[in-house]
Amino acid sequence: MLSILVAYATGEGQTAAVADRVGAVVEARGHAVDVVDIGRESALAVDDYDAVIVGSSIHYGRHGKRVRRFVRDNREALTARPTAFFQLSLASAADTEEGVEEAAGYVEAFLEATDWHPDRIAQFGGALRYSKYGFLKRLMMRRIVGDDFPDVDPHGDTEFTDWAEVEAFANDVAAFAEGRVGVVPRPSTDDGP
Ligand SMILES: Cc1cc2nc3c(=O)[nH]c(=O)nc-3n(C[C@H](O)[C@H](O)[C@H](O)COP(=O)(O)O)c2cc1C
Incomplete structure (x- = not known):
């Protein structure tokens, strides 16, 4: 385990x-x-874990300050164990060449700024939550979204995350960590030999 x-x-x-x-x-x-x-x-003891997965969304073209600081502050400990990074953005939801490039650019900028090299990286589509945004945020989001999502309800919530992709990523990361640390995953039934 x-x-x-x-x-x-x-x-x-x-x-x-x-x-x-x-x-x-x-x-x-x-x-x-x-x-x-x-x-x-305030203080996460990365050294207590065998493997670490970090996730962050994009707001106004950037990852949050806190996640940048967390990775920078723990870079040595992260580098010493299996790690993975996942990102959520609308760019990944757009399903266009520009979207793919934009999302990849966010990842590249983040990894360059933090000088971190995770073993696995995933980019997922995020969500639009107009029902949760205040007046200004709703205005900003309508501008960011522009004409990219013509079918989206401008007052409701829309989720673009592909949950099958999320689960495949989680299994891939776990399998990688198991291989690196030398752990056999628990069998799914008790009917072993
Ligand atoms: C204020 C705001 C700004 C955003 N800016 C961007 C952006 O610049 N590029 C992008 O691809 N997605 C952008 N998004 C989309 C978010 O990445 C997406 O909504 C994501 O699901 C947010 O995840 P969270 O709820 O965990 O923060 C923005 C969302 C909000 C609310």
Whole structure:
């Protein structure tokens, strides 16, 4: 059994939901998992974990300050163990060449700024939560969204996250960590030899 940290930063909760799903998938493989909001924990003991997964959304073209600081402050500990990074953005939801390039650019800028080299990286579509935005944020979001999502309800909530992709990522990261640390995942039934 491995101990795995899923540390995330979220604005309106979509990255938290993805982090929870990643944690559930990893836990189902028999590992001990802590899913933690970086913004609520002042000191996370990365050294206590066998592997670390970091998740963050994009707001105004950037990842949050807190997630950047978390990675910078713990870079040495992160480098010493299996790690993965996942990002949520609208750019990844657009399903266009420009969107793919934009989302990849956010990842590249983040990894360059933090000088971190995670073993696995995933980019997921995020969500639009017009029902949760205040007046100004709603205005800004309508401008950011522009004509990219003509079918989106400008007052309601729309989720673009592909949950099958999220689960595949979580399994891939867990399998990689198991291989690196030398752990056999728990069998799914008790009918072993
Ligand atoms: C104020 C605001 C600004 C955003 N800016 C961008 C952006 O510049 N590029 C982008 O691709 N997505 C942008 N998004 C989309 C978010 O990345 C997406 O809504 C994501 O699901 C947010 O996840 P969270 O709820 O965990 O913060 C923005 C969202 C908000 C609310």
